[in-house]
Amino acid sequence: MFFSVRGRATVTTVAVSALILVLVFVLLMLLVRDWAENEVWRKSERTVERVVTDIVRGRYEDVLDPEPDETPLMQVLGPEGEVVAESVGLSGAPSLAAEDVRKDKMLIDRTTCPGHLDECVWMFGTRLRTSPWGPGVMVIAATPMPTLLNVWLLPLGLALIMAALLALIAWWTWHTIGRAFVPVDEIRSEMAEFSARGLGHRVPVPQAGVRLQALAETVNATLERLEEATDRERRFISDASHDLRNPLAALQMQLESALDEPDGYDWRMMVQSALGNTRRLNDIVIDLLELSRLDARAPVPVERIDLAGLARREVERRPPRIPITTALEPGVIVRANPVRLARVLGNLLSNAERHATDAIQVTVARDGDEAVLEVLDDGSGVPEEARERVFERFARLRESRTRDPQGTGLGLPIAREIAEVYGGTLRIADSPSGARFVLRLPLPKNGQKGGPMGGPNDGPKGGLKGGG
Structure with a gap:
């Protein structure tokens, strides 16, 4: 079944569709990953901006407590990289960026995977000239990076949707090609009946599908020409037999009559008449050969x-x-x-x-x-x-x-x-x-x-x- 035209077309369509859907899936996952990383980066940046804004405005109380849409992981590092303040999520944790602080970096914007955390985080930090914890401190906000574990529903959902699409494409291709071949099967079955029904039989012309309709019309036109050629050949043989039989019969009769005549009979008139019939036979044969060459279209x-x-x-x-x-x-x-x-x-x-x-x-x-x-x-x-x-x-x-x-x-x-x-x-x-x-x-x-x-x-x- 799968080696038929229908099966090969279905397999080819499904394979091409699967390749396209895999590419779409990969592109969607890359877009989702970039979108998630951007969201993490923006969340860390917004948290640091809010803390810095509060400090500049003189609001120091509970400044590290995260708001509902902010990351819960925050640290304030002193000039030597030591932890001088922290949020509840990082209580007792070591410094996230001690080396960066000691190198006098003014801005931190990167990922890190510390051993005391179960996941990697995106860090965003900036230095402050003055703060409640002294001058030159670094305020850092860390947001956990997205993983397949916490976004597994998205790829699973996409995979299920694409599998359903592949199944729908396979069914639709199989069904559509099958419907397209119905008129072809009808034409084939009708052509198989010619031996019983004769050349006067015609195949059905489907009303849908321009090419299949043209195929059926071409087959019927060919059958019509074949029937006409067969009928013409039949008439030709009949007429040729009739036209050849007359001079042959006359020639045979003349020869038989000549043989019945006595030895001294003057055969000249009879031979001349036989010669005329012979010439007519020659003319008919020449014309028949000429028509045969013309029909051959060599x-x-x-x-x-x-x-x-x-x-x-x-x-x-x-x-x-x-x-x-x-x-x-x-x-x-x-x-x-x-x-x-x-x-x-x-x-x-x-x-x-x-x-x-x-x-x-x-x-x-x-x-x-x-x-x-x-x-x-x-x-x-x-x-x-x-x-x-x-x-x-x-x-x-x-x-x-x-x-x-x-x-x-x-x-x-x-x-x-x-x-x-x-x-x-x-x-x-x-x-x-x-x-x-x-x-x-x-x-x-x-x-x-x-x-x-x-x-x-x-x-x-x-x-x-x-x-x-």
Whole structure:
């Protein structure tokens, strides 16, 4: 129990508190001692001052008798240190300061521990020119010094109070940390139920404690992302299996039919059809590998790219099926991998060519701290409710399936994944006609150069397929 976080925190808190309380206790005892010594010194001094004042005023009778708040120990020593008068408390006692008197000291202010007394005393004395006992006498008042024996109640009381404080600190620390760990234990117990309840289960969010609340919210957000990733992976496997099964089944059927034909049969048409299915399988596999690399977010070399120059090169290498017009602002620089960025533009142009009627327009411009690349076609466009669906893996609208039955449905998802790898976005914006795809990438900060960046490694340069 004491090796737990709760026990260690309690022991540490009690140890630190005990050290602080011991220091406080020592300081208090030093202050009490100084206060007691000052009181003793003042009492001796006041007694001598009262006696001297009475003698100066001519009052000699019972001058050594102490008043209620004065010390009862008084001596009057002659010029040679002999006792010439004394109070009742020192009746018959030897001189307290014979040596000091014989040395002609005018003032005595010190402690002494004579053998005929049971305790040390503080002496305060002064000489008088004239007195009832003759000239040159020394009047001395002695007050017993305080000891632990006569002030034992104070340290004992302080020790008891500090022990009670330590016990209270230990209990409060143990209790408070225990209460703080209750939500953590609840989160732990709920997380232990995931194997039985599934990823749809969520941990409770405590209402007290900002950090614990943030912890629970972070755990729930992580679980939500994990559930979404699991569901997406499940859909991905299902869709991939479906898309791979069709060309595989067609290819198998064609090969089996070819084997059933007579020896002189012309297999050319059948082989060409099988080759088409093989190419579609190759395209699907390449796109699946590309998505796998993108999901891995492995580092990939990046460099500064002139977006207008890259767009111009991609447009020039396209076959002249649909006229493409450009409006390219020079000097729009982004940091990305050129092969991957070319694939994004290639997929967008392939998608535009698939749906365009007569024209495609490509625009590159600067918008604040972002670079913007737009690809606009004059086709029928994408319904607003389906604009996010086209970026789902293997999702294809009816028109897309009609215009390009051999498409994989992975071109646009790959393009969005690449955009997000470089901190950008890819979405479909409103337009008067056709589909308007808008790619936004952050402009590099001053002095930012190329280098490794989160993203996949470059795939085969010769086998990249554009289009969705």
